[in-house]
Amino acid sequence: MIMQSTPPLHRPDSVHRKAGRADTKRRNLRTILRLIASGGTTTRAEVARITGLTRATVSSLVSDLIADGLVAEAGQGPSLGGKPPTLIELNRSGRHLVVADLSTSPFTGTVVDLSGRSVRAPLAGPAESTHQGNLEQLLATLIDESPHPISGVGLASPGVISEDGVVIEASNLGWHNHPLAELTERAVELPVTVINDAQAIAVAAYDRLAGGPAAGIDAVPDLLLIHLGRGIGAGIILGGRIHVGSHRAAGEIGHSVVDLAGPECRCGNRGCLETVASSAAIYHTIVGRRPASIDWNITKLEDRYGADTVAAAIAEAGEAVATVVGFLINALDISLTAIAMRPGDAAKPMAAAVARSLTNRVLPALRPDLQVMPVEGEDLAMVGAGAILLQQEYGLPWAAPAD
Numbered sequence: 539m540i541m542q543s544t545p546p547l548h549r550p551d552s553v554h555r556k557a558g559r560a561d562t563k564r565r566n567l568r569t570i571l572r573l574i575a576s577g578g579t580t581t582r583a584e585v586a587r588i589t590g591l592t593r594a595t596v597s598s599l600v601s602d603l604i605a606d607g608l609v610a611e612a613g614q615g616p617s618l619g620g621k622p623p624t625l626i627e628l629n630r631s632g633r634h635l636v637v638a639d640l641s642t643s644p645f646t647g648t649v650v651d652l653s654g655r656s657v658r659a660p661l662a663g664p665a666e667s668t669h670q671g672n673l674e675q676l677l678a679t680l681i682d683e684s685p686h687p688i689s690g691v692g693l694a695s696p697g698v699i700s701e702d703g704v705v706i707e708a709s710n711l712g713w714h715n716h717p718l719a720e721l722t723e724r725a726v727e728l729p730v731t732v733i734n735d736a737q738a739i740a741v742a743a744y745d746r747l748a749g750g751p752a753a754g755i756d757a758v759p760d761l762l763l764i765h766l767g768r769g770i771g772a773g774i775i776l777g778g779r780i781h782v783g784s785h786r787a788a789g790e791i792g793h794s795v796v797d798l799a800g801p802e803c804r805c806g807n808r809g810c811l812e813t814v815a816s817s818a819a820i821y822h823t824i825v826g827r828r829p830a831s832i833d834w835n836i837t838k839l840e841d842r843y844g845a846d847t848v849a850a851a852i853a854e855a856g857e858a859v860a861t862v863v864g865f866l867i868n869a870l871d872i873s874l875t876a877i878a879m880r881p882g883d884a885a886k887p888m889a890a891a892v893a894r895s896l897t898n899r900v901l902p903a904l905r906p907d908l909q910v911m912p913v914e915g916e917d918l919a920m921v922g923a924g925a926i927l928l929q930q931e932y933g934l935p936w937a938a939p940a941d
């Protein structure tokens with residue numbers, strides 16, 4: 539299963555009547571499912587009214603969705619004079635997907651339902667294993683432990699990902715032309731979709747910061763998400779769509795050179811953004827050596843090395859990030875930047891540091907609306923991968939419906 543396109547975040551699929559009959563039916567099923575998922579409970583008559591489809595067509599399609607376990611009936615609504623209508627809603631537990639975050643070490647994974655919510659606590663894979671072995675063991679455990687059948691797997695991986703799930707280049711994992719989807723599909727015998735980690739986090743951040751499509755997202759259609767972890771990547775949402783680029787490499791900002799005389803990078807250049815502002819680089823600035831893992835904690839470092847030392851290191855890294863973010867903002871005219879970081883408690887001071895350094899790097903006309911916000915959560919990449927997968931497979935909206 540591959541990421542075919544960059545789906546719209548907030549525009550409902552239009553109802554097509556002129557395509558082939560099977561295509562039309564599939565599109566209409568997706569439109570109806572999306573509508574039902576966005577609105578909490580609704581009725582067949584309401585779906586017909588909004589889509590412009592006949593009541594008979596809607597009834598038939600809703601029956602198909604119920605038979606597939608994607609929609610459920612939910613009692614009777616208030617009568618409008620005649621027979622009370624039967625309410626229908628998304629059958630959240632009708633499908634379950636396993637999603638994993640490959641930007642963590644070891645990898646972490648969880649299971650999400652049709653609303654994109656985790657139905658179990660995140661699980662870490664075995665540390666002592668190859669990356670592919672770690673992943674396969676993690677997925678096998680998640681699938682074995684799940685009380686529900688699993689319909690597919692979504693992987694949020696660092697690096698440039700081809701359309702058919704090959705990781706073209708992920709230097710932090712040592713992967714070059716690594717056929718991640720194919721190997722994983724063979725191991726778990728389920729369809730596997732691979733999504734860039736920063737793009738997945740951008741989707742989760744977009745929903746979280748802007749309140750999702752249901753909150754009238756038209757007001758905030760653009761988002762620049764910067765993910766600082768082992769590597770550095772950007773997720774760019776333009777007009778409500780993920781921008782993947784001509785070579786699917788959009789957002790690979792980690793090897794942008796910010797200091798020609800800087801330290802040598804694993805890519806062969808000097809002074810890449812990652813050598814200055816990755817999680818390990820910041821730790822190195824504070825402690826004087828590289829960390830054993832990226833799961834360090836900013837509060838502990840402040841206690842040990844002093845708040846001023848930590849703040850200075852974050853400010854230095856934030857300035858380098860702001861340089862690259864400033865270029866992107868001037869090129870793309872995006873007002874809202876979100877910062878996601880590992881460790882999670884560094885996102886807030888990093889967002890503040892980037893905001894401070896950004897003003898002088900952005901066109902004066904763009905400054906009044908500039909916002910830099912931290913986005914926190916250990917599960918962002920997993921939640922985002924789940925949302926993208928649900929959109930691709932079922933046409934579901936990116937935001938989970940409210941309770």
Ligand SMILES: [Zn+2]
Binds near residue numbers: 793803807810812
């Ligand atoms: Zn580099």
